[in-house]
């Protein structure tokens with residue numbers, strides 16, 4: 001595995017990879033876990049060469065968020081990626097990514113509004129801007145993202161369509177199903193912030209979501225089911241719920257009742273120092 005920290009060596013490394021066949025990109029912020037490694041293994045199924053980026057992107061963190069506390073463990077991450085047979089690790093410095101005078105911003109309206117975009121103003125501008133740069137830097141044939149960050153995936157796909165990106169093309173932006181702990185909690189780098197007691201309590205989030213989905217699919221009133229969901233998350237030991245909403249799975253349009261198109265239940269809640277997110281499919285109402 002070749003590790004590069006600046007743009008010129010990255011371009012040379014990727015050019016050499018491309019000679020052998022299609023290239024996949026897996027963007028991450030590091031502190032790798034089984035979720036990330038699943039993306040890497042999936043990438044290998046779609047390409048000959050695999051590039052993983054690790055960059056804790058300051059642009060997507062709001063004031064008072066965990067930019068400084070975010071775990072940085074490049075040596076450990078590098079060993080994990082090496083063991084997975086990754087070809088290139090792209091770990092740019094902040095200066096390489098945002099040289100002095102950097103002034104551009106990509107803002108994707110619509111899908112980035114509400115949910116995490118509501119709770120974290122400016123977050124998806126930061127994500128879209130850095131992902132657009134990563135795409136231009138690596139020019140991958142395919143890029144892989146986790147469904148755990150469902151709204152992020154929708155924002156990136158919208159950006160790729162709107163800006164006519166060809167590397168990767170919008171339909172080569174692949175979503176990978178959320179990888180979970182044995183008890184059902186979604187794997188996340190931020191789970192590391194939890195004390196053992198908080199970690200045990202955190203499973204209340206996916207459990208309550210499963211119960212709400214069963215209710216909605218059985219015809220329960222959506223507003224009531226969502227209120228009960230929020231109450232159950234709090235009763236489970238969370239301090240607050242940022243949102244718990246039923247949305248159209250693709251457009252992310254708000255739904256107040258069961259729809260006949262695929263739907264998604266999305267939630268974010270805070271426990272101890274962590275803000276955890278999750279989302280799950282909700283079966284469409286019969287036509």
Ligand SMILES: Nc1ncnc2c1ncn2[C@@H]1O[C@H](COP(=O)(O)OP(=O)(O)OP(=O)(O)O)[C@@H](O)[C@H]1O
Pocket residue numbers: 027028029030035036038039144145146147148149176177178179180186187188189190191
């Ligand atoms: N449990 C998971 N299953 C599948 N993909 C995941 C999972 N967790 C993260 N990913 C994906 O890995 C990529 C990099 O994510 P990131 O480095 O932010 O990790 P994270 O665990 O989501 O961290 P955070 O604590 O910041 O949410 C994203 O595409 C994200 O959706």
Ligand SMILES: CC(C)(CO)[C@@H](O)C(=O)[O-]
Pocket residue numbers: 027028029055057060127130131149152
């Ligand atoms: C896509 C991403 C790497 C952009 O910084 C980040 O938002 C993440 O890790 O999900």
Ligand code: BAL
Pocket residue numbers: 060149152
């Ligand atoms: N996993 C999404 C990146 C973030 O929370 O900033």
